[in-house]
Amino acid sequence: MGQQMVIILKQGAENQKVQNLISYFKEKGLNINYSEGAHTTIIGVVGDTSKLDIEAISAIDIVGSVKRVSEPYKIANRKFHQDDTLVEVNDLKIGAGHFGIIAGPCSVESYEQIVGVAKRVQKAGAKFLRGGAFKPRSSPYAFRGLKAEGIELLLAAKKETGMPIVSELTSLSFIDLFSEVDVIQVGARNMQNFDMLTELGRCDKPILLKRGLSSTIEELLMSAEYILSGGNKNVILCERGIRTFETATRNTLDISAIPVLKQFTHLPVIVDPSHASGISSLVSPLAKTAVVAGADGLIIEVHPNPEKALCDGAQSITPDQFDKVMDDIKALCEFENKKI
Amino acid sequence: MGQQMVIILKQGAENQKVQNLISYFKEKGLNINYSEGAHTTIIGVVGDTSKLDIEAISAIDIVGSVKRVSEPYKIANRKFHQDDTLVEVNDLKIGAGHFGIIAGPCSVESYEQIVGVAKRVQKAGAKFLRGGAFKPRSSPYAFRGLKAEGIELLLAAKKETGMPIVSELTSLSFIDLFSEVDVIQVGARNMQNFDMLTELGRCDKPILLKRGLSSTIEELLMSAEYILSGGNKNVILCERGIRTFETATRNTLDISAIPVLKQFTHLPVIVDPSHASGISSLVSPLAKTAVVAGADGLIIEVHPNPEKALCDGAQSITPDQFDKVMDDIKALCEFENKKI
Amino acid sequence: MGQQMVIILKQGAENQKVQNLISYFKEKGLNINYSEGAHTTIIGVVGDTSKLDIEAISAIDIVGSVKRVSEPYKIANRKFHQDDTLVEVNDLKIGAGHFGIIAGPCSVESYEQIVGVAKRVQKAGAKFLRGGAFKPRSSPYAFRGLKAEGIELLLAAKKETGMPIVSELTSLSFIDLFSEVDVIQVGARNMQNFDMLTELGRCDKPILLKRGLSSTIEELLMSAEYILSGGNKNVILCERGIRTFETATRNTLDISAIPVLKQFTHLPVIVDPSHASGISSLVSPLAKTAVVAGADGLIIEVHPNPEKALCDGAQSITPDQFDKVMDDIKALCEFENKKI
């Protein structure tokens, strides 16, 4: 699994400096292919280059440019793991041809609310119940979730319906409360909270890893690699919109990321049309694009009374609207030969 | 069709300046709603506010913020024109339930190439033939198209196959060469070439208006408004990817723009999956997302031998690959009840 | 300190729904200014609107648009705290006319390295020593810092030179190790780690809060508000470049953010020219722009041997280069009447 790096030197690089650079790589146990042309001198570095910092090397004065030939992620890489990863909770499946839907309110508010929504979305065909107990909010004055009580309400809804639950962990300090949560969500703001990722790599629960607002696809895969390299192979990736200049939607759903991710990795990939757009009327069309783009599932916000939702109301749909979305999605999944 | 603007004044705005501002609006024939609360003073401006410059007003020292209540585009606005616009060339249709596909090479290269591709894409189900005779290239040293000869080759292909042709106009100085071109394309770089838009508003050909690389949805609609307000009602909008920080794809296809545009305007909207991604393996999945997102058509690059395409080769698919894409698209359009 | 929100209703909003909305606000103890014009109905909401979710309200079907008239941050707001905040460590000052420079290597590597750099930057005029003991790295395979040992080496350098130290906290679980660290840095990736911000609000150390890669100026101020509202008034803001489409520099330094922040807040604002550009030759010119834009200080990476820096080497300058930068900065600060 040797990785390679190609370094193109600047014209007129001093020989002594070139030798220093080559020695530096050799000291690290890497092999060198040296190719000096009339105009271009290229150093190929072969071996485990994943520990090298491409930006640090780019900064060396004799270096013109550096390129990694192979991807910096290994365990997440489809090249080394051709078969789709299947994530299972009880007998519910996401990935490898199975299309899984996660639905529920942004925030857990009360027993009636969460159990009511759970029954409705389960009846409509959702496999997993989502609900936020810990809410990351940009304002310190905003409602930040019911916390421990919210988790208890989710567990009550799980008991009542049998649905596995998905909830966001905002800080490692709350992890003990998540022992009965089935799938732990890492939110967009924590995608590069590397200490959290490292810790989650040590548990055996499926992790739903959301793409950061301005994270590249490669950065998302590197964050997945953190979890995978710790030993936890159950990672579900989630595209939820990126930050761009366009303001007609809250974020810009990067739908191309779905086929790109499916080429690069074997991990299941789902789409969050609610957060991606921030507009409830866009949930249905965007959910459909996810199906045909090759996604393995969806995470959709559903709230019994969107006008009073304590947060993120604009993007929630009602249970009645969710019924219609599910009708569309089921028909489209059947058309696309996805098991739902 | 009165438009309204709401101006929120800063706290403690000097009365004399407030009166000056109100006089300024009255001189322009606008009506004023003045509402002074304990904490907030609001001026509502009613009438044709489209000539007011929202940024200039924002800049006045007593103004806190300004908001247009109604959209700045009128003729393009679905509010004032509920029915979908149907664009027709001969008996070929795009919009109002008709899904139209435009296909062909990035650049016209030779008689054999263009006629060969035309026959293949026509057989596969494309309605319109595209081909670039004038190519906008970021380098002055790059191939810029066969120009007049390219147009002649397109017309030969039209004669041979009966397919209407679509080609990009890069400068008004070439417009006379486009007299027999059926649909004139305005490229992303010319989306805000207002003199070109004004001139095209005076002709009666359908205009394919591509979204600029960093243009908002509202700016795209304002550019359409230029053409429409000149009297030409045949405008087709095209989403072709926007510029973001992500580098895995050449641009980021803003798929949400499709349902958003369909809500805001009655004009047909098509998608260009080739330029949006710059990667031929993404053409098929992205084309499918366009169908389910509610688009009225596609524009796809097809080249007989992508390895030798003189420009944009990376994103072109071969005629054989196009056959497969069309199979998928036709089935999906049937599923979605779109006429293709 | 009443905050206000202006809600512009859609035309033809059902009266019952309007009444429901007004009741909703009244239940929350807010006052209402209702202004119904011929064309536009506006609801002004007065009181502490900071708990309202602007996006949830935007989502209500009768609501056209919502605008907060006042900023959502209070304690950070210059309107309510005209005088510049001065952050002091021992007798070293940043803010309120005092220009403070923090310098040191990206990562602490050894006693010789950190003490060597400390002595050099102190001699050149830096007030604070920076050094990373915990390094956030996008790859799980990359060097992540010497951790506890790194902190100890920093403390040794502090003992040797008397310089206060600045180091990044990547996870709350390490906070006990920071008891003798003088200034705790919150990195760009943790700018919205709200649990960390809340905790840091309870300590009395100065916090250096770096702007997130794709965070708006308002979001940065809201994150500062988290710390301030917990009781810790010693917050230093840091502009370190945002993510854009431009690739010539690693990030795009948003120099306009400096005068904008200085208008909006009383907190000191510093600039990180090293991370903003990722290019050592840009450190000097960008540092100078920070001075004239009104910044209160700089944080600059200095490494004795940039070619061997274990991370971020491309952006580090040598102690010799730092001497020259300091000469320029000192002269410019004198010209601008800043105390350095």
Place this chain on the structure above:
Amino acid sequence: MGQQMVIILKQGAENQKVQNLISYFKEKGLNINYSEGAHTTIIGVVGDTSKLDIEAISAIDIVGSVKRVSEPYKIANRKFHQDDTLVEVNDLKIGAGHFGIIAGPCSVESYEQIVGVAKRVQKAGAKFLRGGAFKPRSSPYAFRGLKAEGIELLLAAKKETGMPIVSELTSLSFIDLFSEVDVIQVGARNMQNFDMLTELGRCDKPILLKRGLSSTIEELLMSAEYILSGGNKNVILCERGIRTFETATRNTLDISAIPVLKQFTHLPVIVDPSHASGISSLVSPLAKTAVVAGADGLIIEVHPNPEKALCDGAQSITPDQFDKVMDDIKALCEFENKKI
């Protein structure tokens, strides 16, 4: 002046396809360095590679990645033209140590306005008078300038004051009206209007080329190359803010672009703080950052009565404010040893 390209092949590339690719380059008169390592095969292409399309080559199935070793611009490249270019109009200079200031209103409105402003800005130290006669406006209903009459008013102001005039050409069809205009401005929206650039390459007037809203630094240099390669060596580049996610300022001034451009090219580079920020109170601090970042000049909007400016008022400063800005700029230029 041979340019080079390095192509890294995918592992396991079929030999026949590799040979085809090599033949393709040889047919184009290029030389090949072929280096086959155990893991990596690299093709170096030497000669005038500027006609090759890097994206088309990237798209070939055996190609892993492609990198141009040298920049695609030649005449604009400082490597081949070490000395700074000096642009002169009459005896007024921009570049090569001379700091030149262009000032005036966004739009020419009347004789009194333009002559009044001209006298004020000249007295304050501006060398050139700017004024828009043709205004690119995103709305077809907005004021688009006085056109021919505007040019005449500018010429009248030139006659009255002796100041050379700078005005924007929005379409080649108006070029005859610009025969007595001293510097032709190409606006951000026309930065990639290649037909206009080609035509301007044939004239001998200085061209002020503004960076497009979402154009990279390399694209700006390639647009300059269009003009230079036509024979016109008098090109002034202008950074005027790029489009990002931040909304506190209209655009984001990319101040790093100044030292980057000064490294890459010998052409003079100026900054437009008015359009970059859209906020008049930011004009002064941003103008100062331009001086210390190494810019060769400024273009500043000045309007006698900003509250009534017909366009872009928010960013204009008054003649009195301009006097103060000039005092600051002159002192700072003196400090920086720039001739003003």
